[in-house]
Amino acid sequence: MTQRFGLDLRELADEAAQVHTTGAGLPVARIGARARRARRRHEAAVLAGAGALVAAVALGGAALLGGRTTTPPAGPPSDGAAPTGSTTATATDGAPSPTGGPDDGAPPVPDGAPLGPSDVAGLMLDPADVSGAIAGLGELTVFDEAPGWGLDPDVQVRPSDACRRAFTVVEEAPAHVETSMWTSDVGHVTQQVLLLDDAAAAAAEMDALRATLRACPEFGASTPGIGGASYVMDVLGDGAGPLPSIRAAGTESGEGLVNSVVQVDVLVRNALVRVQVLRYGAPDDPVPATAEDAAALDGLLQALLARPDVG
Amino acid sequence: MDERLAVLVAERGPALVGYAYLLCGRLAEAEDLVQEGLVRTFARRRSGLEVAALEAYVRQAILTAYLDAYRKRRRWLAVAHLARPVDGPSVAAPDAVAVRRTDVRDALATLPARERACVVLRYLEDLSTRDVADRLGLSEGAVKRYLSNARARLGPLLDEDGRPADHVDVALEGGPR
Numbered sequence: 210m211t212q213r214f215g216l217d218l219r220e221l222a223d224e225a226a227q228v229h230t231t232g233a234g235l236p237v238a239r240i241g242a243r244a245r246r247a248r249r250r251h252e253a254a255v256l257a258g259a260g261a262l263v264a265a266v267a268l269g270g271a272a273l274l275g276g277r278t279t280t281p282p283a284g285p286p287s288d289g290a291a292p293t294g295s296t297t298a299t300a301t302d303g304a305p306s307p308t309g310g311p312d313d314g315a316p317p318v319p320d321g322a323p324l325g326p327s328d329v330a331g332l333m334l335d336p337a338d339v340s341g342a343i344a345g346l347g348e349l350t351v352f353d354e355a356p357g358w359g360l361d362p363d364v365q366v367r368p369s370d371a372c373r374r375a376f377t378v379v380e381e382a383p384a385h386v387e388t389s390m391w392t393s394d395v396g397h398v399t400q401q402v403l404l405l406d407d408a409a410a411a412a413a414e415m416d417a418l419r420a421t422l423r424a425c426p427e428f429g430a431s432t433p434g435i436g437g438a439s440y441v442m443d444v445l446g447d448g449a450g451p452l453p454s455i456r457a458a459g460t461e462s463g464e465g466l467v468n469s470v471v472q473v474d475v476l477v478r479n480a481l482v483r484v485q486v487l488r489y490g491a492p493d494d495p496v497p498a499t500a501e502d503a504a505a506l507d508g509l510l511q512a513l514l515a516r517p518d519v520g
Numbered sequence: 521m522d523e524r525l526a527v528l529v530a531e532r533g534p535a536l537v538g539y540a541y542l543l544c545g546r547l548a549e550a551e552d553l554v555q556e557g558l559v560r561t562f563a564r565r566r567s568g569l570e571v572a573a574l575e576a577y578v579r580q581a582i583l584t585a586y587l588d589a590y591r592k593r594r595r596w597l598a599v600a601h602l603a604r605p606v607d608g609p610s611v612a613a614p615d616a617v618a619v620r621r622t623d624v625r626d627a628l629a630t631l632p633a634r635e636r637a638c639v640v641l642r643y644l645e646d647l648s649t650r651d652v653a654d655r656l657g658l659s660e661g662a663v664k665r666y667l668s669n670a671r672a673r674l675g676p677l678l679d680e681d682g683r684p685a686d687h688v689d690v691a692l693e694g695g696p697r
Contacts, residue, residue, distance in 0.1 A: 214674075217624040218644040222538030225547055229537040235529050235551065240558045241522050247563035 321408075323479040324519075329387045329402045331519065332482060334509060336391040339398050342505040343471065343486050345496065349391035349398060358386045358403070364430050364437070372425035375440070378474065378483050379403055379414045396468070396488035403481045412453075415476040419444075419455050438463035442470065445500050450511030452477050456503035461487060469498035473507045477514045484510060521562055524574065529558070532575050539579060542640045543586045545629050557582035583641075583655065587633055627674050634658075635673075638666040 324332070336349035359377050360366070366373045374380060378401070385404040390397060405411040422444045431437025442459035453476040461468045471486040484506060490496040513519075533554065540550035540557070560581040566574060628636055634656070641652045642663075649667070653660045 214624070215643045215646065218542055218640065221624055221628075222535070222542050222644065224538075225541035225550060226534035226538035228547060229551065230534050235533050235537075235555060235558070237522075237526050237529050240529075240555055241525050241562070243555075243559045244521065244525070244562035247559055248565070251563060 321478070323407060324404060324477070326385050326387075326404070328519070329385070329404070332402050332477070332480065332514060333387075333389050334398075334400055334484060334513060336398060338509055339391070339484075339486065339506070340393075342509055343488075343502050345395060345488060346398070346486065347393035347395050349393050352390040352392045352397065356388060356390070356399070358382060358388070358401070360430060361432065363432050365432070367429040367431070367439070368425075368427070372421060372428040374418055374421040375425050375428050375442075376430060378418055378481055379405070380417070383481075396486065398484065398486050400482070400484045403483075405479045405481070408479050411476055411479045411481055414481060415453060415455075415474070418474060418481070419447075422455060422457060440470065442472070445503050448473070448475075448504075448507040448511065450507060451515045452511055454507050454510065456500070456507050458498035458500060458503045460498070466490065469496040471498045471502040471506055473503060473510055475507075475510045475514055477519060482510065482514060524566075524569075524571070525558065525562055528571050528574050528578070531571055532578075536575070536578060536582065539640070539644070540582050540586065542628065542644060543583070543633075543636060545625065553582050553585050554578070556585040560585065580655065583637060587637065587656075630673050631670055635666045635670040638663055639670050639674075642667060 336351075340346045340349055359382060360373065366376070383403040383405055386401060388399065388401045390399050392398075405414060422442065426443070427439070427441050429437060429439035439462045440459060441462075442457045445456040445458060448454035448456055455474045457470075457472045459470050461470050467490050469488045469490060473484050475482045486502070486506060488496045488498075536554045536557070537547070537550050540553040541547060544550055544553060557578045558581075561574065561577045566577065569577075628639070631639065637656060638652055641647045641655055642649065647655065649663045650660050652658075653663045656663070658666075
């Protein structure tokens with residue numbers, strides 16, 4: 210690259226700096242207050258960690274003085290799964306292992322009874338299982354800003370509003386909805402559990418969703434003057450598991466990216482459960498989504514949701 | 521802390537905003553990045569550091585915050601609530617130099633976050649590829665790959681003499697910082 214380009218960057222930065230000086234400037238007082246709060250939190254965390262270490266050493270020392278060998282209190286996990294500055298969802302967050310029965314101690318929900326808000330935690334996947342099933346996803350950590358249900362009123366759906374359900378799953382706001390989101394450096398996973406009034410209502414919504422996805426192989430959404438995303442999704446057909454499911458795979462395009470999308474919708478009693486796995490890519494380096502990915506994701510959901518105490 | 525923060529903002533605030541602007545391409549976001557960089561820097565005790573040293577910490581924090589924010593933005597792409605501001609500096613740019621700056625700005629906007637960060641560190645801050653790798657926590661080979669990809673996208677902006685771009689990838693002594 211040339212010296213000229215470096216000068217261009219300098220001039221561009223200077224131009225932005227000049228425009229900045231015509232405004233209100235940086236809020237020094239607010240920045241200082243935020244920094245002080247952050248410092249207090251950091252120092253409190255350091256003290257808490259130091260206190261735990263001192264306690265562990267003291268107990269170990271007391272055991273030695275007493276002539277016994279005593280195992281000190283459990284410290285941070287040493288199995289390689291310790292958080293590294295992010296919140297890491299593990300199997301202990303209430304989501305049962307898909308390979309076994311429920312392990313959260315909650316009483317089983319009677320067959321046929323509608324699922325309620327207190328059951329939703331047991332319907333959430335373990336992100337570690339998703340990482341294991343979908344290649345190239347990496348380690349997933351909890352993302353605290355998971356989206357809610359529905360589209361912003363200003364959002365326009367392409368090719369027509371008839372495809373809106375491709376985003377929303379159900380036509381109107383459900384009785385209860387919860388969304389979990391997990392992210393990695395190379396993608397993210399979103400799971401949304403929507404509770405309807407009863408099983409019949411949920412089944413009707415599932416039928417309508419299936420019809421919409423088949424009628425809308427290409428769709429998109431955007432906020433006028435701002436931006437959005439476009440999707441090309443192949444409906445791979447219904448899954449072969451005990452619970453009705455719809456598998457789909459395709460791409461999402463926008464902001465110069467072409468990301469792969471794997472999506473499964475499952476009907477269980479009065480609930481619709483959607484899981485979408487997105488892996489980031491570039492127009493010249495797309496990451497293909499495969500039918501095998503969709504089948505693997507469906508398999509995870511079937512194992513989780515078709516437990517005797519749930520589905 | 522407050523006095524050093526105030527001095528840093530007064531003396532280097534606009535330059536920091538300019539630096540952040542090169543990374544993100546939007547002035548409002550650049551100002552937010554600088555705020556975040558300042559908070560992250562002053563959230564740790566930095567006793568005895570002069571403004572220049574503090575500025576280095578803030579620049580690194582801005583870079584980290586930019587890459588963190590970019591990852592979050594990409595996470596939102598699947599959500600139709602994504603709002604993508606399209607503002608840029610509102611300075612009028614009628615002359616040829618300003619037109620070239622517009623080309624540079626538009627070209628930067630085509631770069632993915634890591635390529636953009638590599639370009640800014642390499643050609644604005646005049647860092648070696650090894651130093652860029654250290655700043656971003658990448659291997660030197662990865663940085664070279666990102667820069668190569670960026671050159672392919674930036675094309676004619678980079679070579680005013682008609683030579684292949686890789687012939688001019690040399691750190692110039694006394695060149696622009």
